[in-house]
Amino acid sequence: MTALAGRKVGDEVLFYAEKKFVARARIIGLFDNRALAEAVWGTDENQKTWQHIMALDDVTEFAVPAEPVLRGLGVPVPLRSLTLVGAEERLRFLDMVDPAGPARAKVNPPSSGSGAGLGRHDLLRALASLKTHTREQRSSRHKPITLLWAIGRLAAGRERMVEWPRFRQEVAPLLRDFGLADSRVTPEYPFWHLRSSGLWDVAGIEDRKETPTPSRLAEEGASAGFSQDAAKVLRRSLARAEAIGLICSTYLSELDREALLERVGLAGYASASGGLPDGEVDRGRVPRRTRTSSQPVRDSQLVERIKVMYGHACQVCGARIETQHSHYSEAAHIRGLGGPHYGPDRLSNLLCLCPNHHVEFDRLAIYIDEDWAVRRNSTGKIEYKLERHVDHVIEQEYLEYHRGLCGRG
Numbered sequence: 451m452t453a454l455a456g457r458k459v460g461d462e463v464l465f466y467a468e469k470k471f472v473a474r475a476r477i478i479g480l481f482d483n484r485a486l487a488e489a490v491w492g493t494d495e496n497q498k499t500w501q502h503i504m505a506l507d508d509v510t511e512f513a514v515p516a517e518p519v520l521r522g523l524g525v526p527v528p529l530r531s532l533t534l535v536g537a538e539e540r541l542r543f544l545d546m547v548d549p550a551g552p553a554r555a556k557v558n559p560p561s562s563g564s565g566a567g568l569g570r571h572d573l574l575r576a577l578a579s580l581k582t583h584t585r586e587q588r589s590s591r592h593k594p595i596t597l598l599w600a601i602g603r604l605a606a607g608r609e610r611m612v613e614w615p616r617f618r619q620e621v622a623p624l625l626r627d628f629g630l631a632d633s634r635v636t637p638e639y640p641f642w643h644l645r646s647s648g649l650w651d652v653a654g655i656e657d658r659k660e661t662p663t664p665s666r667l668a669e670e671g672a673s674a675g676f677s678q679d680a681a682k683v684l685r686r687s688l689a690r691a692e693a694i695g696l697i698c699s700t701y702l703s704e705l706d707r708e709a710l711l712e713r714v715g716l717a718g719y720a721s722a723s724g725g726l727p728d729g730e731v732d733r734g735r736v737p738r739r740t741r742t743s744s745q746p747v748r749d750s751q752l753v754e755r756i757k758v759m760y761g762h763a764c765q766v767c768g769a770r771i772e773t774q775h776s777h778y779s780e781a782a783h784i785r786g787l788g789g790p791h792y793g794p795d796r797l798s799n800l801l802c803l804c805p806n807h808h809v810e811f812d813r814l815a816i817y818i819d820e821d822w823a824v825r826r827n828s829t830g831k832i833e834y835k836l837e838r839h840v841d842h843v844i845e846q847e848y849l850e851y852h853r854g855l856c857g858r859g
């Protein structure tokens with residue numbers, strides 16, 4: 451079991467078969483459960499089983515030759531394999547799975563009773579109706595900024611609940627730098643009052659009417675964070691993208707979204723590609739160290755195919771840019787290839803766009819509706835109808851993800 455010793459929630463796992471990496475996924479839960487392990491894998495001749503279990507999300511399939519990667523890491527080739535239970539089969543085992551552990555589950559009822567069975571739409575509805583202080587018709591940004599910070603923690607696989615001293619240390623600078631100019635930096639306000647959203651837990655302190663003072667919070671050892679139900683929903687990639695898009699566009703539209711998202715560890719959510727636009731030139735973004743080694747590999751044949759299919763004409767505006775000897779267009783992934791989006795590299799996730807519409811699509815200035823209307827995000831007005839080739843199937847699910855990022859989920 452030494453191979454699994456260092457793994458933790460939030461880590462990425464690569465799947466390996468026949469000398470290739472065939473998929474990647476993110477760990478959203480770790481637990482030991484012998485009964486479940488026996489049901490899935492059985493036991494070996496010594497009655498042993500494989501009870502260390504990982505729950506995974508954000509699964510993306512691909513095929514990358516493994517040998518160069520493994521040699522680079524100094525890992526022996528080939529690897530041993532792990533067994534997976536697929537989505538449908540998993541239902542059979544679902545009620546055996548209790549990440550909290552069977553003993554604890556019997557003692558404690560689920561943490562937030564009223565929030566049981568919270569779904570994606572409930573979460574978005576709650577986020578859309580936050581109660582915020584309003585002063586001179588501008589609402590305070592304390593709660594939305596804190597929520598983005600908390601989503602950033604979940605996305606990084608960090609603990610859901612945070613003790614007050616750390617909360618203040620991390621949230622106060624955000625409120626100072628991104629709050630309204632005339633607003634006081636009072637991290638105790640969102641720490642305590644986000645409970646009214648129905649998505650937030652405060653633990654370790656007695657309930658009371660007035661906001662506890664910072665020293666009280668410290669003395670009593672209070673901690674706060676998303677409720678278990680909200681955290682569970684936010685660990686799913688579509689809900690997370692939608693939540694971030696909604697919070698930014700509803701409460702923080704006058705703010706430099708890119709700067710704030712970068713500060714809370716969600717930089718990739720400021721654009722549809724998640725990084726540099728599809729391997730083209732850097733369009734004025736500040737270069738970031740973390741990107742240099744994580745550019746996803748894209749299939750150049752697919753890029754060629756989409757451009758040829760449309761004869762280099764932009765699917766949004768129809769423009770066909772002439773060059774001396776040919777034409778120029780760009781292949782845009784609808785759901786970005788790189789982290790944090792991990793969209794697939796396939797034709798159904800690609801558009802042929804002119805450079806202007808590529809930038810507008812990537813930077814969330816335009817989005818595409820279910821009926822293929824191309825709308826401007828700032829006004830919601832229809833500007834174009836998306837051109838579609840008969841052989842080009844575009845998956846609605848990727849457009850839905852992009853709309854989520856646009857705050858149109």
Ligand SMILES: [Zn+2]
Nearest residue numbers: 764767804807
């Ligand atoms: Zn165009």
